[in-house]
Amino acid sequence: MNASKLARTSLSILLAHRARTLVSCGAVFIGVAALVLMVGAGQAGERDLRARIREMGSNNLAVRAGHFQTVGRHVQQVSRTTTLLPQDVELLRRQLLGVRRLAGVATDTKVVRFRAEAQALSIVGVDPEYFELQRLVVARGRAFSAEEERGLARVAVVGATAAHELFELDDPIGQQVRVGGVPFEIIGVTAKKGGGLFGADPDQDVYVPLSTLLSRLLGRSWVDVVLVQADSPALFPVLRHDIAEDLRRAHHLAAGRPDDFTIQDPAALLAAEHEMGEAFRALVGGVAGVSLATGGIGIIAVMLMTVRERTREIGLRRAIGATRRAILFQFLFEAGLLTGLGGLAGALFALPANALICRLAGWPTVWPVAAMLAGTAFSVGLGVLCGIAPAVRAARLEPAVAVRAAV
Amino acid sequence: MIELSGIEKQYTTDGTETKVLKGIDLAVEKGEFVAIMGASGAGKTTLMNILGLLDSPSGGNYRFEGQDVTHLPDRVLSHLRNHSIGFVFQLFHLLDRLTVLDNVLLPLLYSQEYPKDATERARHLVELVGLQDRVKYRPTALSGGQQQRVAIARALINNPALILADEPTGNLDSGMGREVLGLLQRLHGDDRTIVLITHDPNVAACAGRLVQLADGRVVADRMQQPVLAS
Ligand SMILES: Nc1ncnc2c1ncn2[C@@H]1O[C@H](COP(=O)(O)OP(=O)(O)OP(=O)(O)O)[C@@H](O)[C@H]1O
Ligand SMILES: [Mg+2]
Numbered sequence: 001m002n003a004s005k006l007a008r009t010s011l012s013i014l015l016a017h018r019a020r021t022l023v024s025c026g027a028v029f030i031g032v033a034a035l036v037l038m039v040g041a042g043q044a045g046e047r048d049l050r051a052r053i054r055e056m057g058s059n060n061l062a063v064r065a066g067h068f069q070t071v072g073r074h075v076q077q078v079s080r081t082t083t084l085l086p087q088d089v090e091l092l093r094r095q096l097l098g099v100r101r102l103a104g105v106a107t108d109t110k111v112v113r114f115r116a117e118a119q120a121l122s123i124v125g126v127d128p129e130y131f132e133l134q135r136l137v138v139a140r141g142r143a144f145s146a147e148e149e150r151g152l153a154r155v156a157v158v159g160a161t162a163a164h165e166l167f168e169l170d171d172p173i174g175q176q177v178r179v180g181g182v183p184f185e186i187i188g189v190t191a192k193k194g195g196g197l198f199g200a201d202p203d204q205d206v207y208v209p210l211s212t213l214l215s216r217l218l219g220r221s222w223v224d225v226v227l228v229q230a231d232s233p234a235l236f237p238v239l240r241h242d243i244a245e246d247l248r249r250a251h252h253l254a255a256g257r258p259d260d261f262t263i264q265d266p267a268a269l270l271a272a273e274h275e276m277g278e279a280f281r282a283l284v285g286g287v288a289g290v291s292l293a294t295g296g297i298g299i300i301a302v303m304l305m306t307v308r309e310r311t312r313e314i315g316l317r318r319a320i321g322a323t324r325r326a327i328l329f330q331f332l333f334e335a336g337l338l339t340g341l342g343g344l345a346g347a348l349f350a351l352p353a354n355a356l357i358c359r360l361a362g363w364p365t366v367w368p369v370a371a372m373l374a375g376t377a378f379s380v381g382l383g384v385l386c387g388i389a390p391a392v393r394a395a396r397l398e399p400a401v402a403v404r405a406a407v
Numbered sequence: 408m409i410e411l412s413g414i415e416k417q418y419t420t421d422g423t424e425t426k427v428l429k430g431i432d433l434a435v436e437k438g439e440f441v442a443i444m445g446a447s448g449a450g451k452t453t454l455m456n457i458l459g460l461l462d463s464p465s466g467g468n469y470r471f472e473g474q475d476v477t478h479l480p481d482r483v484l485s486h487l488r489n490h491s492i493g494f495v496f497q498l499f500h501l502l503d504r505l506t507v508l509d510n511v512l513l514p515l516l517y518s519q520e521y522p523k524d525a526t527e528r529a530r531h532l533v534e535l536v537g538l539q540d541r542v543k544y545r546p547t548a549l550s551g552g553q554q555q556r557v558a559i560a561r562a563l564i565n566n567p568a569l570i571l572a573d574e575p576t577g578n579l580d581s582g583m584g585r586e587v588l589g590l591l592q593r594l595h596g597d598d599r600t601i602v603l604i605t606h607d608p609n610v611a612a613c614a615g616r617l618v619q620l621a622d623g624r625v626v627a628d629r630m631q632q633p634v635l636a637s
Contacts, residue, residue, distance in 0.1 A: 005521060009502075316496075317513075320488065343583070
């Protein structure tokens with residue numbers, strides 16, 4: 001028996017039944033494509049997540065004003081308060097042990113104008129320590145100083161992307177811009193960093209002294225967040241306790257009243273985002289599972305039909321010397337080939353689709369080659385498995401009966 | 408070549424037993440051209456299936472080329488069919504999706520060894536049956552007579568000692584039928600035995616020996632001067 005030549009005749013028969021082959025490949029195509037996409041997106045998301053954990057520093061705690069909840073990708077503010085003040089930041093700076101850096105942060109969106117150019121950007125008011133705490137490197141020019149912060153200086157450091165869009169070919173350093181109508185001088189541009197948490201992009205932001213933002217632009221006294229960089233994540237439990245105690249006392253919260261702030265650690269936030277990824281994977285995995293199951297059932301049906309339609313062919317093959325085993329293998333092979341082609345096509349389709357998803361999601365592009373191979377191999381296995389019953393039926397046909405068949 | 412003794416075949420359908428072959432004794436020598444005639448339902452095809460090792464008798468004994476083949480495993484029977492027997496069916500039994508050449512090559516795929524000169528051999532046979540300019544055609548693009556000639560070429564690819572033809576002209580008009588018969592007459596010789604089944608006396612007249620089957624029994628068996636078909 002000549003397996004490769006037999007395979008070739010099987011292939012030409014399948015190709016001649018183009019429509020049926022396409023239909024029965026379809027579900028497997030979707031299944032394997034979903035499978036590869038799931039793995040690809042999972043890997044990309046995972047890699048992105050790790051990069052961001054590294055990037056943002058796993059030592060940071062965030063103290064937010066008000067009460068927050070993390071729902072999926074979004075941090076929702078359940079209640080808003082105006083009680084977290086710059087003096088709280090100073091209090092924590094004085095009181096806390098095991099803290100390396102500390103920065104108050106307030107954010108709002110303002111229109112930034114440079115000549116005819118106008119863009120709505122996030123204006124982030126920060127303590128000067130913020131840059132080091134967030135590992136934001138000021139690539140050109142300089143960051144603002146503590147004196148400038150205290151003196152409500154109208155100076156700004158722009159994110160790399162924002163600078164590029166706003167100033168294009170001009171040198172940003174020393175340029176005058178208007179932020180919400182107030183003139184500011186650009187004193188620095190940050191290096192490209194990427195990977196902000198929950199969709200924020202540090203490269204798109206404009207950084208100004210916290211006090212300047214609060215009094216000159218927003219006319220308010222409270223901050224949104226206090227970032228606390230611990231000496232080590234091991235100190236998180238202690239710090240959470242100390243921060244809560246200090247702030248409750250400062251805010252005169254009687255026992256039994258809820259906190260008017262929320263302490264988050266980024267690792268936990270990332271874990272929440274990771275969970276979100278799990279949900280996505282479960283969904284796509286479900287799609288893959290359902291289509292593969294559908295494909296499997298479809299293949300059984302198609303192969304049974306094939307065996308019925310090709311009874312006389314089976315009889316002929318037996319007459320010219322095919323053993324039962326050769327017939328069995330032929331139909332197992334055809335089933336595996338059918339699903340294998342569908343799977344391979346799905347895997348090949350998933351590759352650019354995955355790259356596109358990675359790009360849209362802003363993830364590093366991964367090429368899930370192992371998943372492609374595994375998906376294709378799996379689809380072949382699925383076909384062979386589903387082909388067993390029809391192939392056994394074909395092999396069991398009595399040659400004398402089969403050869404007399406009407407078809 | 409073929410020795411049948413007391414061959415019986417019965418089918419049981421819905422509990423009722425039908426005896427189709429009721430004790431066939433028949434010996435065919437190497438190189439003979441035998442026609443088997445009989446009315447419809449006489450058991451001709453059943454007999455041919457047993458001769459061709461596609462079916463096993465319910466009783467009696469079959470020796471093929473000196474070997475008792477009455478009870479052999481599938482693998483051995485398949486090998487014998489592949490190697491020593493060529494079939495020609497009334498409905499040609501070509502695979503529509505394969506070319507003429509691939510149809511002719513098909514039996515070699517089940518041979519123990521795929522010969523190096525397979526394509527050459529197949530081309531030669533296609534030429535022998537006069538279809539050299541149809542090598543890449545699909546069977547659906549051929550006339551009935553041409554299809555049957557492809558089937559004959561396929562039956563010859565392993566150079567079998569026995570050719571079994573069940574009503575090979577049954578689906579052909581008389582002109583094409585004569586062509587096919589002429590081809591079979593030319594193929595038969597010292598080393599190749601042909602058993603042809605028909606219920607057409609004109610077809611049977613082309614054979615050197617005529618066996619009459621009626622109701623599962625051999626009722627006549629005589630030598631005759633073959634009429635040349637073409
Ligand atoms: N698989 C089977 N099961 C039951 N009965 C069968 C089977 N195969 C054949 N028969 C019966 O055996 C008898 C002989 O059939 P067979 O096909 O051998 O006749 P035949 O001589 O070839 O007839 P025809 O000239 O019509 O081809 C018929 O009555 C047929 O119904
Ligand atoms: Mg018949």
